[in-house]
Amino acid sequence: xxxxxxxxxxxxxxxxxxxxxxxxxxxxHNSLFWYRQTMMRGLELLIYFxxxxxIDDSGMPEDRFSAKMPNxxxxxxxxxxxxxxxxxxxxxxxxxxRGMNTEAFFGQGTRLTVV
Amino acid sequence: SQQGxxxxxxxxxxxxxxxxxxxxxxxxxxxLQWYRQNSGRGLVHLILxxxxxxxxxxxxxxxxxxxxxxxxxxxxxxxxAADTASYFCATDSGGGTSYxxxxxxxxxxxxxxx
Numbered sequence: 094x095x096x097x098x099x100x101x102x103x104x105x106x107x108x109x110x111x112x113x114x115x116x117x118x119x120x121x122h123n124s125l126f127w128y129r130q131t132m133m134r135g136l137e138l139l140i141y142f143x144x145x146x147x148i149d150d151s152g153m154p155e156d157r158f159s160a161k162m163p164n165x166x167x168x169x170x171x172x173x174x175x176x177x178x179x180x181x182x183x184x185x186x187x188x189x190x191r192g193m194n195t196e197a198f199f200g201q202g203t204r205l206t207v208v
Numbered sequence: 209s210q211q212g213x214x215x216x217x218x219x220x221x222x223x224x225x226x227x228x229x230x231x232x233x234x235x236x237x238x239x240l241q242w243y244r245q246n247s248g249r250g251l252v253h254l255i256l257x258x259x260x261x262x263x264x265x266x267x268x269x270x271x272x273x274x275x276x277x278x279x280x281x282x283x284x285x286x287x288x289a290a291d292t293a294s295y296f297c298a299t300d301s302g303g304g305t306s307y308x309x310x311x312x313x314x315x316x317x318x319x320x321x322x
Contacts, residue, residue: 097250126310136251136296136312149309184250195300196241197310199250 097200099185105206111173114203117166118187126197127160127170128184136184142168143190175207214297218317227284229316231297232277238300240273240280241310245294254282254295289322 098117106112118125127139140150145162153160157176162168172179182204186197215230231240239258243251257264257273257280264271270283284291294317298310 128312135314138309138311141309186251196253196256197251197298198253199243201250 097185097187097198099183099200099203101203102201103204103206105208106175108176108207109174110207111171112175112179112205112207114170114183114185114205116168116170116185116200118168118185119189119198120166122187122189122198123165124188124190124195125162125168126186126188127168128186129181130184130202131181139170172205175205177207180205180207214295214313214316216316217314218319220319220321221287223287223289223320223322225287225320227287227291227318227320229282229295229297229318231280231282231313233280233297233299233313234278235299235301237275240271241298241300242269242271242280242282243296243298243312245296245315247293251296284318287318287320289320291318292320293318 097119100115123144125142128136129139130136137152139152140160141148142162158172160170182202184199184202186199188195188197213232219227221227237259239256241256242254244254245251255266255269255271257271268285273280294315296312296315298312300310
């Protein structure tokens, strides 16, 4: 299995532009997570999907952020408009929800720089 | 806010020595997990300990869990330079449809000198 695949690996964009991050979870996994990592705030959970349905989006910082999971093999995280403070590494992770005691598998991340 | 808090924030040791990292958390948990992150890479799962377990081993890793103190420790024995990385604890406090929702600590940066 190729693991969780994220694209792009690096993104540099100008303030105000729309940014779309993509994630392909591990086949068969039914839970998907988007995290953001910064030096100041560490790893923050942004949103969590289970069986393609958003379960908890309380970590989404503001309305500029949105996430979708149209099917079991694809998810997007969109920032519109982007701001310099959105610069961070964004990770997607997936897991097989077997009830309790589930480990997460992470992608390599997308390093976003907003200038 | 972060559920887990790691201690120390940074640890520097010589190859062959043991490394111990601690994690404290605030709410009741289903399980606690430890992850490793090499610079510029994603997180890799190391070990999971359930709330009803007190100790678990995996190779050179030993994890303990004290639910009464809401704390866990990760011990890496006979460390190697290749163990240099950041180590994170993560707690799973979810229920219902929220199992698997992890909250991460700030991490411990481990440097092992050859």
